Amino acid sequence: MSRILKYKISHLFQENLVMPENSVILKVGVQDDSVFIWVKAGDNVSTCRRCFETYGTSGWLIAQDNLYFLDTVFLSGGLLAYHIFERIERKDQVESVPEFLL
Secondary structure (H helix, E strand, O other): OOEEEEEEEOOOOEEEEEEEOOOEEEEEEEEOOEEEEEEEEOOOOOEEEEEEEEEEOOOOOOOOOOEEEEEEEEEHHHOEEEEEEEEOOOHHHHHHOOHHHO
């Protein structure tokens, strides 16, 4: 059986989140002017650390290798745009990134 989990991205550059292994990202979005990631997770009790990076428009992307774009979100009534990426360190992690993002 699967469940949907929500994780807040609280830092404006790099966020390391611990989530169930093989979780699939469903959506990156804004709720109450905070950025969240929703994932679909199975019954797996094993966890892994995943690295998410946030960049503002006109910001420099650091070490673009293994950096996968997830979505763009707007804060402060649309005045600020942030682009959310996941840094994938191992090839087997790519399976958890939705195919349309690769």
